[in-house]
Amino acid sequence: MIEFKLPALGADMDEGTLLEWRVKPGDAVKKGQVIAVVDTAKAAVDVECWQDGTIGELLAEVGQKMPVGTVMATLRAAGEKAGEKAGEAAGKAVAAKVGDGGTAAAKVGPGGTAAAPAKLPQTEPQTAPQAAPAAPAQRRLISPAARKHAAENGVDIDSLTGTGPHGAVILADVETAAAQGAPAAPRPPAAVTAELPSAEKGATRIAAMRQAIATAMARSKREIPHYYVSEDIPLARALAWLQAENSQRAMAERLLPAVLLLKAVAVALRGYPELNGWCHDGAFVTAERSNLGVAISLRQGGLIAPALLDAGTKPLTTLMQELTDLVQRARAGSLHSSELTDGTITVTNLGDQGTQAVFGVIYPPQVALVGFGRIVERPWAEDGGIKVLPVVTASLAADHRVSDGHRGALFLRELAELLQHPEELDKEAS
Amino acid sequence: MTRKTPVNQKIEHRPPPPPAGPVPWDKDFALQLLLDMLRIRRLEEKAAELYGEGKIRGFLHLYIGEEAVAVGALHALAPEDNVVATYREHGHALVRGMPMQAIMAEMYGKQEGCARGHGGSMHLFDAATRLYGGNAIVGGGLPLATGLALAAKLQGETRLTACFFGDGAVAEGAFHESLNLAALWKLPVLFCCENNLYGMGTAIERAEAQTDLCVKAASYGMPTFAVDGMDIVDVHATMQKAVAKVRKSAGPVFVEFRTYRFRAHSMFDAELYRDKAEVAAWQKCGPLHTFTARLKAKDAKGGKAKLTEKEFLELDKRVQAEVAEAVAFAEAGSWEPVEDLLKDVHTPEGTVTAAPQASTKAGRAKSPAPRSGRRSSKPTSARGRR
């Protein structure tokens, strides 16, 4: 029996309100599937399930407010029979689907020391003690003999239902499957549909969001010794390339300068791992990928910074689509929990409406924030003459516990250099 | 009537008068013993030097000062006798006939050493000369010697087993258990206690309630001898008597050699436990120079001396050359291949360790050495049929 607990969906979240269940008892669920929508004060967030299984009981009621770590539902791992445990009505049994162990959500934060930080939702360290005690990592249990036999017989072990202790897939399961001709290839994961959430919740929620932002930013300024550097970056070449590129694209596929800037940040970060990751209790963990938290202001007020995942590896076209989608969903209040928690750095771009420069407050447990001001035409001295060029002021706010201003400055210089070669940025993949 | 057991808590650390007087041996024999003492002395002086160079590592216990004991005692044994020694056994190995080269190579850790470099300084073994170690557990050799003597007795062999150990071993249970067994079973063991007054850094009177070691041995009902271990003439004569007694009675005999070690216990010893004056006093009794002086003296009738300075220098030159050869041999030696690391943990299949004998009383003295490499179909299982 797996307990599905309310995950912490951000550094500033210590409670949430259930808005909607997307599943009902007996439903088979896949890892990554959205099973609930929770109001986290900042946004209505789709909450994903982190393991395959079958929904047992739904313990939380819609409208219920609960602290992080509250058991919201029970889940039967693959192979766990309904009715085995007390509290489950007999007859609820549903053919168990693929079990894949998975990890109880909300237990391991990105800056934590547990394994695979980048894949798991983050835990706010200050609220962790309030959360339920850490559940043992619920890796899918497969006996060595079962693994070996499956490999030898071409049986897809992930497709099997475990009948061993704790739902472990044991040799007998593989033998049965082999005899019945089980699938040899992994099945494609079920498509995760992100439906639009229910209507926004009005003033109460805006106030709550304000409170959440206040908590996070106060913590940032209290704990993180910020330093700031900035660099004016000429964008004549970048914008010219963008214009030429867009002239060949359909309207819907045109690229915004913001995408170029985001891509450049993600690529530049490769050489500066000390800016990309999480710092928990003074211990810094570098993130393997660059997930750019994009600060998005909401129409009703407030701010949210969902992440563009692995931005450094994606072509500009893809990034553009994802950015558009992200902004839409953020404003609609329909974000995935991983998007809210997986950011490794935040980028704030004031765009057309903004001022010339912005110096941000780091979003803990991240360690850096890149700010872009409004792109404006300015006099620019070059080659002994003065020209008028489009220029953007890029700034970096970074955590002095992890990096120093010298490195921060080099990072901005690298960013400036990358933006002089936009065509290469588009090709950058990994 | 109550019998009084003598107890001597105040042991004399001062040396006896230096050995003196004529040497009652013919020249050849006298020079043979002098040569052996010189060989030990020069070998060990070189070993100390090589230790400083890092060529020899581990523990290195020098016998310098005690040479008269091993030389005088071992020359009273027959080649077929067994010898069990301690970790201060370079001299014993050398006198028993192990080539100096094999000793030096062993101290280097080379596979040309007597034990293929497995043992080093403390574990010299030689089947050919019936040297059963080189045992570095204090008292560890006494039960083995007792058993070797038991084997000899049960097989009707005439060999005796000479077991060397220090005064420190006397405090071990193994000493008492072994002396008791040997006396109880009337085994031909010659217990040779090299009493150099210190068990490592602990003076004998700080370790023993009864410092007269012969009293302890006598309590097991065996004959005992105590002898000035600095006087090779005395050592040899006493040892001859003791050997004769063992062969005649076929029971054990205990001999205490009162001797002194001039050097530190090992190479890691600051010698905080004894005065330099004490060492200097004992050095006046040094077995080498006193014996040399006695050989150089004209005999009572004013006849020829047994040794001239020229002869001595030639002898020493020979020894130095032997040492140099041993060092060159060790230097040129090779390391046992690491692939052979596990080779000697167990006896290889088919090796015969001792020839089967028709009867325990047949009296056939077979060498226990497996070196011959004889093979046989060693039974690895038993079969039964009623």
Next chain:
Amino acid sequence: MSRKISYREAMRAAMHEALTNDPRVFLMGEDVGRYGGTYAFSKGFLDEFGPERIRDTPLSELGFVGAGIGAALGGLRPIVEVMTVNFSLLALDQIVNSAALYRHMSGGQFSVPLVIRMATGAGRQLAAQHSHSLEGWYAHIPGIKVLAPATIEDARGMLAPALADPDPVVIFEHAGLFNMEGELPDDWTVGIASAKVRRAGKDVAIITYGGSLPKTLAAAEILAADGVEAEVIDLRVLRPLDTATIAAAVAKCHRVVVVDEGWRSGSLAAEVMARIFENAFWELDAPVVRVCSEEVPIPYAKHLEDAALPQPEKIVAAVKGLFA
């Protein structure tokens, strides 16, 4: 054809045969002569073979075990009997520092063809100083072989190959087995190289040795009634361990319980488990578990002694835990 004899009779027959066939063999130990052997293994030997070859020793384990080593070096084939494993600690110096090392330390010049026999184990209300199982300690030492005859056949047959072995062999005889009776076939062959399957099964391999073998076989019967077919492996040779037979049993059954009367921590059972993880990990279908003695000196009172030791019920429970 076969005949029924006791473990004690089998041991006695083995020694009688060795003394008869090889004049180099002699028996030495406390009360092996006039008393007839602490466990009557050598009853009548003194009259038959004489005091030279049936040697009563003083209570000096260090001395007479060491003398056994010396006698082996000197060309004999001693059988040294130590009354119990607890007393053998007094001789541990000679066994570990001399017997096990001489072959290696002498660069292959001197082997020690010695057999040391000792009683081991609990179950007779002899309390803490006469009941322990320290086989695992001995099995730690390179240079010696360690045997644990647990059947009539092994009691009868292991001594001869042990005496033929050129190196020291320590034989542990579990005192709880001495009165056990069983069939000794007319034709038997006993080696000291491998473990043996004492009961064939397919669902779980139970690996054990010595005094725990009958308990394990009893447990297997109970399990069979519940439809679980247990394979029972008797290690027999505790050093060197027969890893191949262990791995084969794991590959066959995929579930393993190790039963060892030694204490759990640092036990022989732990070594067996380690071998399984090293050599048969991918065959496992469940965690490997063990049934060992409780970590307490073996108590005198019967109910406490029983509670401290592996018992068939504990073995059954451990097996069932693998299927829960």
